[in-house]
Amino acid sequence: MRKIVDALSxxxxxxxxxxxxxxxxxxxxxxxxxxxxxxxAGALLLRSSTDLLRPKPEGR
Amino acid sequence: MSADVDERAANELVRRAxxxxxxxxxxxxxxxxxxSLHGVSVYARVVAGAALATLLAGVALGRRRPSLGRALGxxxxxxxCVLAWVLLGPVLAVDRLEPTKAxxxxxxxxxxxxxxxxxxxxxxxxxxxxxxxxxxxxxxRGKLPRGxxxxxxxxxxxxxxxxxxxxxxxxxxxxxxxxxxxxxxxVALVSSGAEIAVRRGKWAPVEPQTRRLGQAAASLTILAIVxxxxxxxxxAN
Numbered sequence: 001m002r003k004i005v006d007a008l009s010x011x012x013x014x015x016x017x018x019x020x021x022x023x024x025x026x027x028x029x030x031x032x033x034x035x036x037x038x039x040x041a042g043a044l045l046l047r048s049s050t051d052l053l054r055p056k057p058e059g060r
Numbered sequence: 061m062s063a064d065v066d067e068r069a070a071n072e073l074v075r076r077a078x079x080x081x082x083x084x085x086x087x088x089x090x091x092x093x094x095x096s097l098h099g100v101s102v103y104a105r106v107v108a109g110a111a112l113a114t115l116l117a118g119v120a121l122g123r124r125r126p127s128l129g130r131a132l133g134x135x136x137x138x139x140x141c142v143l144a145w146v147l148l149g150p151v152l153a154v155d156r157l158e159p160t161k162a163x164x165x166x167x168x169x170x171x172x173x174x175x176x177x178x179x180x181x182x183x184x185x186x187x188x189x190x191x192x193x194x195x196x197x198x199x200x201r202g203k204l205p206r207g208x209x210x211x212x213x214x215x216x217x218x219x220x221x222x223x224x225x226x227x228x229x230x231x232x233x234x235x236x237x238x239x240x241x242x243x244x245x246x247v248a249l250v251s252s253g254a255e256i257a258v259r260r261g262k263w264a265p266v267e268p269q270t271r272r273l274g275q276a277a278a279s280l281t282i283l284a285i286v287x288x289x290x291x292x293x294x295x296a297n
Binding site: 001005006009010013014016017018020021023024025027028030032037039040041042043044045046047048049050051052053 | 211214215217218219221222225226228229230231234237238241242245248252253255259260268270272273275276278279280283286287290293
């Protein structure tokens with residue numbers, strides 16, 4: 001299970017990198033809305049990837 | 061004794077010069093030049109003058125009142141410069157910037173940032189400082205988790221792509237934004253990559269492992285919604 005969650009966090013990190021690259025690329029293609037979409041998706045992918053690691057105190 | 065005083069005075073002079081010279085240079089290249097153009101508001105000129113005065117005051121006070129000197133010479137100076145840029149308005153529009161002058165100004169600000177930094181002096185041991193807290197040396201926590209270098213390398217490689225794609229943006233206003241976004245993305249990717257690389261597995265154990273999924277539930281849910289919206293939009297078009 002631990003390996004699966006580790007692999008998932010790495011996959012999400014790679015997804016975030018791809019989404020950021022697509023976001024900036026879309027900006028170059030003058031597709032501003034698509035760019036915004038990919039940048040938001042990238043930020044969420046990165047956040048999810050680190051949230052999978054972050055131990056939080058009990059009771060939160 | 062006299063040699064010590066001379067050495068301290070020389071060090072202080074070097075420290076002041078390291079901050080003052082790049083600061084004045086950056087100010088002259090990026091603030092003085094635009095405010096000296098025709099048609100600039102008086103407020104922008106006054107704030108630009110105040111920025112220089114703040115820098116000089118910060119450097120002058122740096123030795124006697126280090127925190128006040130830093131607040132004035134670093135934070136106050138930068139804030140006054142930013143305010144001057146805001147007041148300049150369309151004078152600083154991207155299509156009116158001259159690339160060489162902008163690049164020279166950027167170098168000035170980099171040097172200014174380095175001037176405020178400090179490095180360990182040769183033969184100086186930080187633990188010998190009387191303010192250092194005594195205690196047992198901290199042992200290394202062990203080896204890095206397996207694959208840490210690979211994960212960080214992937215993150216660094218991934219961070220390069222937004223920086224490369226930012227150069228493809230040809231619209232002038234969007235180009236500056238693209239570079240700023242690309243730098244932000246690259247920093248976020250490398251930070252997250254480093255965190256994932258070193259905190260996997262035993263360095264930050266979370267039991268049971270399903271709790272890790274629970275921790276990320278909120279962000280994963282929003283992510284799923286965003287993906288669904290994207291897929292719907294894709295098929296709608």
